[in-house]
Amino acid sequence: MSDRVGIIGxxxxxxxxxxxDASYPDLVRxxxxxxxxxxxxxxxxxxxxxxSLSPDAMIGIGNxxxxxxxxxxxxxxxFMRLATGGTTGISSVAAAYYHVASGACDVVLTAxxxxxxxxxxxxxVLNKLWDTAYERAxxxxxxxxxxxxxxxxxxxxxxxxxxxARVVVKNRRHASLNPHAHLRKIVTIDDVMESRxxxxxxxxxxxxxxxxxxxxxxxxxxxxxxxxxxxAVWITGLAHCAETYWIGDRMGNNPTAEHADASxxxxxxxxxxxxxxITDPPKQVHVAExxxxxxxxxxxxxxxxxxCAPGASVAMMREGQFELGGWLPxxxxxxxxxxxxxxxxxxxxxxxxxxxxxxRAGAHQAKGVKVGIANGNGGDHQFFGAMVIEx
Amino acid sequence: xxxxxQPAVIGCAIRPVIPGRDRSxxxxxxxxxxxxxxxxxITIEDIDGIVVASNDQFDGRAIAVMMASSAVxxxxxxxxxxxxxxxxxFVLGALRVASGQHRTQLIVAWxxxxxxxxxxxxxxxxxxxxxxxxxxxxxxSHALQAAxxxxxxxxARAMAEAVTAKNRRHGAIAYPNLAGHGARxxxxxxxxxxxxxxxxxxxxxxxxxxxxxxxxHASAAPAWLRGMGWATETAFLGDRNLxxxxxxxxxxxxxxxxxxxxxxxxxxxxxxxxxxxxxxLAYEALSLAPRDRWEACLNDGTFDSGGRLPVNLxxxxxxxxxxxxxxxxxxxxxxxxxxxxxxLHQRAGARIGIAQAGSGFAMQHQAAVILGKExxx
Numbered sequence: 001m002s003d004r005v006g007i008i009g010x011x012x013x014x015x016x017x018x019x020x021d022a023s024y025p026d027l028v029r030x031x032x033x034x035x036x037x038x039x040x041x042x043x044x045x046x047x048x049x050x051x052s053l054s055p056d057a058m059i060g061i062g063n064x065x066x067x068x069x070x071x072x073x074x075x076x077x078x079f080m081r082l083a084t085g086g087t088t089g090i091s092s093v094a095a096a097y098y099h100v101a102s103g104a105c106d107v108v109l110t111a112x113x114x115x116x117x118x119x120x121x122x123x124x125v126l127n128k129l130w131d132t133a134y135e136r137a138x139x140x141x142x143x144x145x146x147x148x149x150x151x152x153x154x155x156x157x158x159x160x161x162x163x164x165a166r167v168v169v170k171n172r173r174h175a176s177l178n179p180h181a182h183l184r185k186i187v188t189i190d191d192v193m194e195s196r197x198x199x200x201x202x203x204x205x206x207x208x209x210x211x212x213x214x215x216x217x218x219x220x221x222x223x224x225x226x227x228x229x230x231x232a233v234w235i236t237g238l239a240h241c242a243e244t245y246w247i248g249d250r251m252g253n254n255p256t257a258e259h260a261d262a263s264x265x266x267x268x269x270x271x272x273x274x275x276x277x278i279t280d281p282p283k284q285v286h287v288a289e290x291x292x293x294x295x296x297x298x299x300x301x302x303x304x305x306x307x308c309a310p311g312a313s314v315a316m317m318r319e320g321q322f323e324l325g326g327w328l329p330x331x332x333x334x335x336x337x338x339x340x341x342x343x344x345x346x347x348x349x350x351x352x353x354x355x356x357x358x359x360r361a362g363a364h365q366a367k368g369v370k371v372g373i374a375n376g377n378g379g380d381h382q383f384f385g386a387m388v389i390e391x
Numbered sequence: 392x393x394x395x396x397q398p399a400v401i402g403c404a405i406r407p408v409i410p411g412r413d414r415s416x417x418x419x420x421x422x423x424x425x426x427x428x429x430x431x432x433i434t435i436e437d438i439d440g441i442v443v444a445s446n447d448q449f450d451g452r453a454i455a456v457m458m459a460s461s462a463v464x465x466x467x468x469x470x471x472x473x474x475x476x477x478x479x480x481f482v483l484g485a486l487r488v489a490s491g492q493h494r495t496q497l498i499v500a501w502x503x504x505x506x507x508x509x510x511x512x513x514x515x516x517x518x519x520x521x522x523x524x525x526x527x528x529x530x531x532s533h534a535l536q537a538a539x540x541x542x543x544x545x546x547a548r549a550m551a552e553a554v555t556a557k558n559r560r561h562g563a564i565a566y567p568n569l570a571g572h573g574a575r576x577x578x579x580x581x582x583x584x585x586x587x588x589x590x591x592x593x594x595x596x597x598x599x600x601x602x603x604x605x606x607x608h609a610s611a612a613p614a615w616l617r618g619m620g621w622a623t624e625t626a627f628l629g630d631r632n633l634x635x636x637x638x639x640x641x642x643x644x645x646x647x648x649x650x651x652x653x654x655x656x657x658x659x660x661x662x663x664x665x666x667x668x669x670x671x672l673a674y675e676a677l678s679l680a681p682r683d684r685w686e687a688c689l690n691d692g693t694f695d696s697g698g699r700l701p702v703n704l705x706x707x708x709x710x711x712x713x714x715x716x717x718x719x720x721x722x723x724x725x726x727x728x729x730x731x732x733x734x735l736h737q738r739a740g741a742r743i744g745i746a747q748a749g750s751g752f753a754m755q756h757q758a759a760v761i762l763g764k765e766x767x768x
Contacts (some may be wrong), residue, residue: 003395014427036765051475055453061450062516066755068628076641079623079756080482081475083447091471096482102489103395104619128453133599141397238492242460267467300735379457383470 002221004102006232007389009039010140010351013213015182015339017117024059025071027113030212031344032072039218040230046218047105048078052092052112053343054085054378057125059115072111072216078104081308085129085378086291086336087240088112089215089347090263093236105251106224114341122210122342127204129380135247143294145247145380147199150296152251152260154201157311161201161298165192166317168205168337168362174324175334177363180348182211182339190219192295201296208293208340217351228382233358237244237276237388241268247380262297265375273306276388278371281306285388286369287329287356289349291376293336302330305373305386329366332356346376350387357391393649394489398496399605399613399765400726402431402598407711407720408569408591413679416450416503417476419594420462424499427596430732432611433495435464439599440493444473444480444500446715448512450754463499463596477502477595477648478748478758482621484599494604503716509590509714517752518626527628529665529714530587532752534579536633537668541581543634544682547671548581553689555586555709561696562706564734568609569711576712586667586709592721593713595720602766613729614762617652617743621647621758628753639676639747639757646759647678651767652743654678657700659738661721661729663749664707674702679760696736702735704728718748729764 011034017026036043049072051065059384061067065081072079078099082092089112096110116122123141130136138144153159169189175181187205195204225232241264243257244250250259257263269281278284288305292298302313307328316322322330331337333352336345353372355361370391377384409419409460428434441463443468448652452458456472459465473479476533484496506512510528517523525531541547562569564587576587603745605613620642624631647653654677662677664670679700680688688694703709705724708717725744727733742765748758 052473056447056474061519062512063475063751064516065445066623066751067514067518069623070625070627070754072629074623075625076622076638078621079475079643080473080479080621083474084470095471095486098483098486098490098492099494101395102486103392104462104486104489105392126455131458132451203544240471241467242465242470244460244466246455264467265425268469269471274472276489379454379460380461382457 006216006225006234007224007228007354007373008220008225008232009035009218010354011035011038011216012180012348012351014180014342015211015213017210017212019115019212024064024113024115025068027214028068028111029071031113031216032111034219035216035218040287041107041218043073045107046073046109048099048108049074050092050096050108050110051079052088052110052347053079053081054083054088055125057128058119058122059344060119062213070108073299076176080389081118084237085384086342087342087376087378087383087385090376090387091240091376092351093217093347093350094240094385097238098113100219100221103141105221107218109216109218111216112343112347113213114343116210116214116342131378143202144199146294146297147202149381150201153300156260157314158313159296161188161193163317164206164295164315165189167298169332170323171331171337173363174332175338178333181334202294211339211341213341215347215351217347231353234390235387236390237272237374238382239268239271240385242301243382245380245382261300262384265377265386268386269305270382272388273384278388282308285328285371287332287334287353287366288373289335289353289374290330290344291336291349293340295337301375312323324364324366332361332364332366346385348374349374353389357389396486396489396491396601398424398488398599398601398616400597400762401600401605401610401613402427403723403726404430404596405592406721407566407713408593416501417458417462420459420499420501423594423596424463424497427598431598433608438464438468438495438497440483440487441465441470442473442480443466443470444477444501446474448515449503449506449509449715453483459593462518463497476718476750477716478722479690481597481719481722482619482758485616485619488599488601494601498597498599498740500716500719502592502713504590504592515597526714529752530577530579531628532628533666533669534582535628536753537581537666539633540668540671540738546686547668549665550671550685550689551586554670557695558664558707558709561736562710563629565705566710582666588709588712590712590714593711593716595716595723597726614726614729615766617763617767618650618761624755626752626755633753636672636676636754636757637671639759642757646761651762652761656743657745658727658741659704659744660700660702661705662702662707662747663717663721664703664709665749665754669749669754673732677745677747701738704738718750718758722746725762729762
């Protein structure tokens with residue numbers, strides 16, 4: 001087992017709407033300093049940097065990773081950037097994993113930041129995701145895109161708007177315990193139900209915030225970790241999988257993939273579980289950080305992670321099984337519903353899962369968890385990354 | 392550090408220019424993918440991972456990889472994207488095979504020219520407070536590097552002209568049908584228009600495979616990855632000595648060390664001549680020729696098609712400039728050289744080649760890739 005890849009350091013900003021006190025490279029640097037201190041290493045120990053940034057337009061600078069090379073200590077070192085939309089953060093961790101698992105590097109830093117709260121209107125940028133000739137003109141945004149998913153999930157699995165509100169109430173309660181979270185105010189089902197519609201059935205409080213902040217993680221080879229007497233948790237399974245670009249092909253009479261669900265995420269999790277040797281996820285997984293920036297999507301992500309039968313997540317949510325203290329806590333940090341700095345939002349999912357199985361999650365720590373899962377979704381609900389992390 | 396598993400290149404499709412506008416960008420990706428798979432003698436069913444690279448601004452999309460998921464066979468596959476550089480897609484694909492988690496990787500990069508001004512798009516990639524107002528685009532940054540090198544290396548201008556002449560001679564042999572496409576670029580003092588070539592639409596795809604896959608499929612003419620290095624300089628030109636290439640020196644050290652080879656072992660080289668001055672700097676950083684030997688090597692034909700170490704037998708970027716793809720194309724050209732599939736510009740008996748892929752402002756990103764006809768022993 002000397003070929004494992006470990007997570008040895010984690011850094012996250014205190015995510016907020018605006019960070020006028022910090023330039024874009026400053027934000028990345030903030031996370032890097034925290035992660036390196038957490039790893040108890042100096043930047044000289046880092047062999048390579050994987051930069052997490054997507055999309056460019058959110059920052060307003062083309063290929064802004066170039067401007068942050070010094071901020072991440074990357075000058076004259078191995079450096080590359082990953083971009084897969086909201087999946088970018090977990091894609092970057094995966095790329096860092098491959099740097100180590102291939103034998104090319106012993107210590108790899110992955111880092112990024114976003115200033116979504118300062119970009120003006122993220123949905124205007126995100127409309128540019130779609131094809132110029134067909135779907136961009138609808139006009140689509142990520143909210144209207146996932147509202148269509150919500151409608152289909154309601155029809156297929158009986159989810160109600162109150163069920164969606166239960167996800168918000170749970171995640172806000174969790175976020176209130178997490179000092180890094182952006183939206184930490186506890187809300188009630190009535191608060192959610194009374195908030196204004198953004199794109200039916202998604203209401204304002206069903207939506208993630210536009211967050212600014214950075215995140216960074218340090219990965220290392222098992223040999224390096226042992227030689228340097230470092231503490232670590234381990235990435236034991238990982239995979240990505242994609243669906244079609246065309247939303248229209250996920251709806252209609254014969255969809256290639258059902259837009260209510262996340263079939264490619266299911267494939268990514270199945271591949272990750274196989275790699276990790278997990279054969280019965282509901283029994284073997286203890287905690288989950290699942291990317292769900294809108295309340296309705298948490299249900300189909302729980303389904304796709306194989307934690308229950310498709311659609312059963314709705315009843316289980318009503319029973320409180322995904323609460324901190326419940327059967328299998330989901331999004332103990334508050335998740336991307338409470339904090340969403342797009343470039344690093346799914347890196348934060350991996351980081352929070354690592355902290356949970358490490359037993360270092362602080363006030364939002366779930367008890368006795370040793371095996372955790374994380375995921376990221378990106379593009380127009382098209383790219384999916386999954387990861388298994390074990391103590 | 393050597394890779395745990397040695398990847399091989401088993402298929403390449405180099406499309407240095409795609410004339411006309413009768414194929415959409417999606418169709419260009421699709422066509423290029425099919426060509427690379429055919430060259431590898433496999434189908435998309437054999438591919439278990441994909442890494443693509445493109446520039447969102449050039450493509451006019453917020454997340455350009457999204458469109459690629461269908462066009463390159465990414466649906467239901469593990470697909471990632473490295474928009475920092477086309478060569479980074481190769482690096483990541485190689486790391487994925489070397490990790491043992493993937494048996495094959497499809498690498499695809501493209502560079503369209505539909506945007507009204509690539510120069511303006513490049514300017515939007517500069518620091519908004521200092522560089523953007525200059526105004527700066529990539530050619531301007533190459534010109535600043537050229538001026539710095541002329542100052543630091545007397546005679547550099549004449550040598551740059553010799554590099555230009557050499558690469559034009561090679562390009563006329565390698566791709567005679569490209570005459571007329573982007574024949575002349577723009578001038579930025581001290582770079583003359585004759586030293587550059589205008590942007591064209593192009594694409595490139597490669598197939599990487601593990602030794603097990605090569606054996607099981609009896610893949611013809613694999614090019615084995617002997618060594619690979621990559622490194623990046625700071626973005627702030629004022630913080631750099633543009634007459635040197637420290638990131639490429641670092642990348643070269645990584646590559647030679649992993650390969651257990653020196654520059655004396657190299658039979659053929661492809662360098663990113665975004666300007667001829669960049670090619671001169673690469674001679675030094677890759678240890679192909681120290682600065683005080685540049686003139687002699689150019690005069691005695693060392694780097695010519697019949698010389699001891701031919702450089703840019705394809706004609707390089709000077710012959711065809713699909714801007715974002717040029718780095719990955721250099722790697723594909725070297726792969727084809729050691730596979731014996733370089734066509735009109737094949738170096739007879741080439742067994743070990745080195746590709747230098749550079750990109751960004753004054754070649755901020757650098758990579759060195761050594762490929763060999765034989766697997767490492």
